[in-house]
Amino acid sequence: MEFSSIEGAKEFYNLFAKVTGFSVRNDDVKQDKNQNLVSRKWVCSKEGYRKKVCLENENRKREPKAITRVGCEATFRIGFNKQMNKWIVKEFMADHNHPLVKQNNAQLLQSHRVMKNADKAQLNALRDVVMGTSQIMDYMVQQSGGYNNVGFTKKYLYNHVDVDRRVHLRYGDAEGALAYLCGKSEMDPSFYYKYNVDEDNRLANLFWANSISKLDYTCFGDVLAFDTTYRTNAYKKLLVILVGINHHHQTIVFRYALLVDESVSTYTWVLETFLDAMNNKKPLFVITDGDKAMRKSIKRIFPNSYHRLCAWHNQCNAFTNVHVKDFTNHFSNCMFMEGTIEEFECAWNDMLEMFNLHVHKWVIDIYIC
CATH class of the missing domain: 3.30.420 (Nucleotidyltransferase; domain 5)
Structure with a gap:
């Protein structure tokens, strides 16, 4: 196949992916010595594997996300032909090693989530009457007859609102904020x-x-x-x-x-x-x-x-500044203990002796505070 532009090739492959039931992701880009594009490649979103460093992280604080990459080799690559002045398909692999999505759910895949101009206009109109983003999403779902007919997810809608808000940030925001506060003071x-x-x-x-x-x-x-x-x-x-x-x-x-x-x-x-x-x-x-x-x-x-x-900040700072096992627990016991000054001094000195922290700067500073 031949294409007159990269955008045309990308649009074709993304449409092919939507009909087939998978999502497209950008991949390799090649340039010549003059920094001109000569090759462009797209792959299935499940291409490759998650990095080992992400899988073997023992200090993880949150639950890991679900595995989405399974080594799929589906590929679509185009190259530029100078004689024809067109982009020619150089590589195409259609086989997938994972189940494909049904047609009625394909629009929820990442590369196919699109907000139409009519949806954007309706979103802006509802935001102007101070309707919340979550309420707007519920309204659009009911209007479309279900999530499968909306064309995007709630997270996509929130991201669009956030990007739109950032685009409209201007140097006049300070004046606008002061004008708003002035109006509030006139009413109250x-x-x-x-x-x-x-x-x-x-x-x-x-x-x-x-x-x-x-x-x-x-x-x-x-x-x-x-x-x-x-x-x-x-x-x-x-x-x-x-x-x-x-x-x-x-x-x-x-x-x-x-x-x-x-x-x-x-x-x-x-x-x-x-x-x-x-x-x-x-x-x-x-x-x-x-x-x-x-x-x-x-x-x-x-x-x-x-x-x-603040006790909570003290505990966090103790954990951050003193990298000694069980120190935070003993520090919290000293901080929350009930007793006389002499009893506290005794417990504090015992802690310093136990962990050998007589010259630790943070421990000395927090004691002075």
Whole structure:
């Protein structure tokens, strides 16, 4: 067979795969010395085998995914013919070593999942009226008469929404966020937000909270905890959530803040802004993960509050920093023990002696804290 373009060849083989009942995956690409494509190859998605390093990983934290590659040799390769100025089929292997998918389920295979323009338009219209992605998927399934007729999976729909959201990210997002918060404050007089800018007049730190959070802090603001997500958002900013516990032992959120860095001045700005939003009510206890900059800011803004380290973070840090068997268990016993100061000192020294950690930097630092 002959094709005028690589795209035409790929479309043909993918259509052939859909009719036959398998999924296509890109494989080998060859170029000449001028970096011009001279050969293109596609294979069955079950070609090859999973790498041994993935199968023999003894430190796996999650259950391994199902084996999908079984060494299938089905192949379709084209090469460029300069005389004809066309792409010619050079290799074709049709046999598979695995069962093929039935025709009514083939559209759910990865290379055949396609959202039509009509589906995309309907998706955008439903998102504009604030319908959730999961609800949109259920609606499209009912509209199509079943999952087999939709043409894509729920995960594919979520991925499409995520990609579309990233494409629409613009430099004006900061102005849009501030305009949104301003509108919220006009509708809710108790809504609070504050921000500052850097030397280039760009948004640096942003702080906001609603009226319910303010009421919660009035009732349950004796203990304040910092929760940090460490720049997992698209803007690489530090998201800090100030939380507490209500009388049902449920976590409640007091305030949010997007920060440019983890410096003392930034944390000081957060705590000063927090006090301003909370009518200068200071917590009795503040719980953190032990960040030094945060510790200095707490001493400066909350001098009469008791600063405590988060037990969960301490256990994680002990496991990460001290690679000695059974140390974490003994460390937790010391941390949670009930007794006098003398009894704690005795248990702590016994632990240091047992594991020979008298000069370990992290152990010394955590004891000082």
